[in-house]
């Protein structure tokens with residue numbers, strides 16, 4: 001197995017200069033290029049957290065596959081959850097080009113050491129949650145991830161292009177679920193509004209801490225991994241939601257929300273950052289359940305990994321003998 005140490009390319013005299021030039025000229029850094037160790041580490045951190053988020057993110061929606069209200073809804077939801085598995089796999093592959101193995105990343109996740117997005121530690125008690133996740137969570141994911149298509153690291157940026165295309169379908173399917181509910185009975189409208197109330201604030205927190213408390217942003221922006229700050233993206237997201245909420249007929253649960261003409265930005269109520277950090281510490285409503293399910297799935301899938309490895313070994317032996 002290749003480890004990070006094996007991949008680190010010894011630094012030559014002009015390497016830092018060449019790296020800086022590539023970044024300055026909007027060129028891409030590729031796996032075989034020399035890169036500063038901190039750049040490699042930052043990418044492994046962000047891409048693996050992102051991959052883990054997609055894989056853990058299958059669970060809140062997976063919860064509704066058996067209970068979707070029609071065959072068509074079930075087929076759509078299954079396809080969406082499968083897309084998320086695919087996103088996880090592209091991202092793990094992108095991280096592997098930096099010299100970390102899949103096994104290492106999986107161990108970090110199931111041991112509870114790795115972070116994944118705070119948003120996936122909230123429960124999904126009603127069907128309307130499928131709508132709210134698509135509209136708000138995938139909506140936030142798109143705002144955050146479209147700029148990542150231009151990330152300076154080639155394999156990450158390229159993976160993001162396909163992911164964003166799929167996320168934009170996901171967002172529309174969530175919007176459509178909510179629209180259908182909002183055109184239904186009073187009970188269905190109430191269910192949709194309740195889901196929006198529960199997912200709105202956690203979806204704003206997805207963008208990460210405010211800029212003045214975001215330790216990684218300045219360096220990641222200088223390296224052109226991140227293109228916009230956490231607060232800038234949060235602003236864009238709210239700007240996208242406001243007209244859509246109007247079409248849906250739902251109320252965004254922030255009485256302070258208004259466009260501040262003078263400042264040229266949305267004025268919003270305060271996000272509950274204590275809650276955010278509690279979720280990051282593992283104390284959100286579903287952290288333990290999500291990790292436990294992931295561990296069980298990993299253990300139960302051991303025979304599939306063993307069978308695939310054995311099959312690959314046999315094919316290689318046969319090819320050698322031929």
Ligand code: FAQ
Nearest residue numbers: 050053057116117118137141205206207208214215216217
């Ligand atoms: N949850 O200094 P910053 C999806 C951590 S995929 C947990 O601002 P950075 C698709 C952060 O890691 C959703 N931790 O960090 C889908 C750092 O800790 P560390 C995932 C968070 O990296 C939809 C510390 O706080 N998307 O939704 C969170 O510059 C529906 C300080 O923060 C991505 O991963 C959080 N929300 O900016 C699937 C996108 N926010 O590592 C299923 C790629 C911050 O130093 C269903 N990632 N932290 O120990 C990014 O763009 C960035 O990593 C940010 C954070 C913006 C998330």
